[in-house]
Amino acid sequence: MQNWVVWLIVAGVLLITELLTYTLFFLAIAVGALMASVVTATFPGISLGWSTLVFSFTSLSALAGWKAWQNLRRDKRNQLNDIYAELVNQSFTLKIQEEDGSFRETLAGTQWRVIGKDLDIGDKVRVVRVEGTKLIVEKVKSATE
Helix, strand or coil: CCHHHHHHHHHHHHHHHHHHHCCCHHHHHHHHHHHHHHHHHHCCCCCHHHHHHHHHHHHHHHHHHHHHHHHHHHHHHHHHHCHHHHHCCCEEECCEECCCCCEEEEECCEEEEEECCCCCCCCEEEEEEEECCEEEEEECCCCCC
16 A cells, blocks of 8 residues: 555544544644645655654644644634623713612613622722622712812
8 A cells, every 4th residue: 555545544533533523633733644645645655654753743833833823712712702891990970769779870881780889879989890690889089088
């Protein structure tokens, strides 16, 4: 059996493994095996050592590219999932008090439960952090205090 056929079979087995695991890890290695198959078919006299080097280099390059792409996606995904981080340091005046004494406020199109110490209607507060559906706030001291 010719070397390029062996590399093609290896690529096929790796692609099937990728379909079963859905990790993209085996896909990157399959790309390396496919490239080794193409190089070995194009240059029939190439040694097994050189085709293995092509396989290794291409696989590692594909893995590095995949990892870089994942990191870019992770950064964007974190930004998308943390859209309420922009609420931190935002100030507003408490207007709605529930029957149980807690406060409620609508910011960024979402209703929030407002948590803080010694709060009253009309107090100006600043968001310290966001915890789930709760805004943790502190009173903003006015210039007269």
